[in-house]
Amino acid sequence: MLNVDPQKPESTALRAFAVLEYVAHANTPVSLDDVTHACKLPKPTVFRILSMLFEADLVYREPLGKRYTVGARSAALALDVLRHSTLRSQPHTVLQELVDAVGETCNLTILDGNQVLYLDRVETPMPLRLHLEPGTRVPLHCTASGKLFLMNMTQKQIEALIGKPPYKRFTSRTITEWEPLKEELARARETGVGLHDSELFDDSVAIAVPLSDTSGRVYAALALHGPTSRLDIAACLKLLPDLRGAASAIADAMAPLNKQASHVTQSDSAELL
Structure with a gap:
């Protein structure tokens, strides 16, 4: 997984990418606590990032379980990358x-x-x-x-x-x-x-x-x-x-x-x- 320094303000985009990367690599839907532990970021920060990614359709949040998986937009991007790779x-x-x-x-x-x-x-x-x-x-x-x-x-x-x-x-x-x-x-x-x-x-x-x-x-x-x-x-x-x-x-x-x-x-x- 991408390593970021949470103390550097310029790492905001990289933090979001690290969260998205973790969700994409997991074989099953993951929780807020799972992502927080794996990415070693403050829980409020991870919640904001996941909310932002959800609003952008980059991750999908289960209605009841509140777990996250890859969103339709991320899947479409991945497919396009593979097609042109x-x-x-x-x-x-x-x-x-x-x-x-x-x-x-x-x-x-x-x-x-x-x-x-x-x-x-x-x-x-x-x-x-x-x-x-x-x-x-x-x-x-x-x-x-x-x-x-x-x-x-x-x-x-x-x-x-x-x-x-x-x-x-x-x-x-x-x-x-x-x-x-x-x-x-x-x-x-x-x-x-x-x-x-x-x-x-x-x-x-x-x-x-x-x-x-x-x-x-x-x-x-x-x-x-x-x-x-x-x-x-x-x-x-x-x-x-x-x-x-x-x-x-x-x-x-x-x-x-x-x-x-x-x-x-x-x-x-x-x-x-």
């Missing part, structure tokens, strides 16, 4: 090569607040496909990538993100209760694979593999999608070696960005709650 070209090339090899749509995702955000996506050349643009956001509880982001969280952390069950239903196969979701997340932890079987969209399947840092924090996911007329889960799983090889290559390409966030781990997030 030279660091994006290598992951996109790997993504394109993966689609060329497996013949199905693949996308790179991150956890953005209480949703999955598509950072990049390459569509299959096949005429039958589900078209979604980079920047699209989808739910956590019923997507392959989302389950990977949830799998190492406690029930309390998950409730802080998506609320208590019943979860929103999108299809007849959507998991809407805690116990079946808990079982699905346990399976994802054991196998390292997230699954989607017509849970968000009818007649579609997907698998996802995580991109993790050295501490085990899942900071991104690589997913493969296809219609059920061409694929089922078993057929998707046969493509796991391709998917994992591409995930490793993308992780290497994203290493410079990942190093900047390496001080925030899943265990850090657990301490926040």
Whole structure:
């Protein structure tokens, strides 16, 4: 995290950036006390900064829990930076090569607040496909990538993100209760694979593999999608070696960005709650 000297008046902007940076790096919504402790700033100062960031739509404040997470404006800025960064070209090339090899749509995702955000996506050349643009956001509880982001969280952390069950239903196969979701997340932890079987969209399947840092924090996911007329889960799983090889290559390409966030781990997030 950015270090600032609270005694210097010229550090006001840097203090605000340090607060925003901490909120952005956390895997779960954070409280005023969490930010105060982490940034080593007076509590009234942190409250003013968070209020300012909230008014600017740079952070989002939960209506009841009074915890903070990244706001829509910050997420949009981050996406624009990634789109124009030279660091994006290598992951996109790997993504394109993966689609060329497996013949199905693949996308790179991150956890953005209480949703999955598509950072990049390459569509299959096949005429039958589900078209979604980079920047699209989808739910956590019923997507392959989302389950990977949830799998190492406690029930309390998950409730802080998506609320208590019943979860929103999108299809007849959507998991809407805690116990079946808990079982699905346990399976994802054991196998390292997230699954989607017509849970968000009818007649579609997907698998996802995580991109993790050295501490085990899942900071991104690589997913493969296809219609059920061409694929089922078993057929998707046969493509796991391709998917994992591409995930490793993308992780290497994203290493410079990942190093900047390496001080925030899943265990850090657990301490926040």
